[in-house]
Amino acid sequence: MRAVVLTKFGKSDKAFQIQERDIPVPENHEICVKAEAFGLNFADVMARQGLYDDCPALPAVIGYEVVGRVHAIGKDVKDFEIGQRVVSLTRFGGYAEYAVADARAAILIPDEMDYCVAAALATQYATAYYCSAYTTQLHEGEHVLIQAAAGGVGTALVQMAKNKGCIVYGTASSQKKLDYLKELGVDYPINYKDTDFEEFINKTSGKKAIDVAFDSIGGNSVKKARRLLANGTGRIICYGAASMSGKRKSIPRLLKLVFGFGFLPSVELLLKSQGITGVNMLQIADNRPEALKVCMQEVSKMVVEGKLKPTVGGKFSIDELAEAHDFLGNRQSIGKVAVHW
Numbered sequence: 032m033r034a035v036v037l038t039k040f041g042k043s044d045k046a047f048q049i050q051e052r053d054i055p056v057p058e059n060h061e062i063c064v065k066a067e068a069f070g071l072n073f074a075d076v077m078a079r080q081g082l083y084d085d086c087p088a089l090p091a092v093i094g095y096e097v098v099g100r101v102h103a104i105g106k107d108v109k110d111f112e113i114g115q116r117v118v119s120l121t122r123f124g125g126y127a128e129y130a131v132a133d134a135r136a137a138i139l140i141p142d143e144m145d146y147c148v149a150a151a152l153a154t155q156y157a158t159a160y161y162c163s164a165y166t167t168q169l170h171e172g173e174h175v176l177i178q179a180a181a182g183g184v185g186t187a188l189v190q191m192a193k194n195k196g197c198i199v200y201g202t203a204s205s206q207k208k209l210d211y212l213k214e215l216g217v218d219y220p221i222n223y224k225d226t227d228f229e230e231f232i233n234k235t236s237g238k239k240a241i242d243v244a245f246d247s248i249g250g251n252s253v254k255k256a257r258r259l260l261a262n263g264t265g266r267i268i269c270y271g272a273a274s275m276s277g278k279r280k281s282i283p284r285l286l287k288l289v290f291g292f293g294f295l296p297s298v299e300l301l302l303k304s305q306g307i308t309g310v311n312m313l314q315i316a317d318n319r320p321e322a323l324k325v326c327m328q329e330v331s332k333m334v335v336e337g338k339l340k341p342t343v344g345g346k347f348s349i350d351e352l353a354e355a356h357d358f359l360g361n362r363q364s365i366g367k368v369a370v371h372w
Contacts (some may be wrong), residue, residue, distance in 0.1 A: 034052045037089060043360070047352060054102075058105050062102075062131070067371060068097070069098070075359075094121055101113050104134075111139075116141070136153075138327045138328050173198070173242035181203040182247070189215045190340065242261050243265075269310065341366065345366075
């Protein structure tokens with residue numbers, strides 16, 4: 032089989048090589064998928080740049096999700112048959128014509144589902160569902176702040192919040208993305224490059240206005256969101272630290288990130304009846320795969336029913352992988368980016 036191998040860190044057109052490798056054999060609890068496409072995530076860009084701690088030692092085949100058909104089944108797998116179309120999380124190994132995945136991190140999908148839409152279910156939409164339905168529950172009329180709302184997870188969170196009848200504040204970095212947020216139904220699009228979201232929300236809705244804040248940025252963004260939280264209902268769901276993306280790790284930068292979060296005294300959260308929760312989907316995949324499967328199944332069902340609509344951000348062929356990486360890495364994309372064989 033062909034596999035795209037990350038052989039060195041650096042520019043997208045120099046970092047990868049297509050190599051011939053053996054088709055992987057699934058373990059007892061795994062399936063092997065013949066891939067028609069694989070999704071791109073910003074973690075892939077960071078891995079290529081040498082900035083992702085979880086990246087396997089080089090040479091490595093990266094990639095988090097594949098869309099395709101079941102090629103082989105481990106002896107303990109009962110839920111799948113050879114030939115069925117699936118989307119699956121791969122925990123690396125996705126940039127290949129064949130990839131293995133834990134059967135508990137894979138779901139059946141309709142033959143007619145767009146591969147780019149399907150790829151979005153495994154990571155972005157499953158993450159959003161876990162954050163908004165497992166970690167907390169959204170209620171009609173609640174004021175919800177979503178950072179990086181035009182991104183993959185942000186888009187999913189906006190759609191889920193609007194489905195619940197929430198009032199949504201969404202941040203983005205350009206007029207193009209603000210226009211996109213308006214189309215999604217965001218009530219208050221905020222350009223974080225020229226507008227302080229804390230000041231904007233204070234003026235627009237008053238202090239202590241936010242019931243739920245979904246934060247993928249970290250650091251000072253969380254500290255500001257804490258000051259906006261309503262007493263009795265306020266909660267923050269942290270699922271990323273994008274403020275460190277694209278930067279070499281150093282003690283000063285890490286300290287700035289840590290201190291940016293601010294001091295989080297438990298007694299204050301108790302007295303105000305507030306909460307802050309961290310979500311790391313790799314940990315969920317490793318320790319609660321059954322919950323991940325439920326999330327994937329639920330979002331797939333909602334897409335089929337028309338309740339959710341993942342945005343296709345870009346489709347590239349395998350020969351255009353470098354262009355796809357640059358497109359995503361330069362933050363040009365709105366929606367899911369995928370590469371087909």
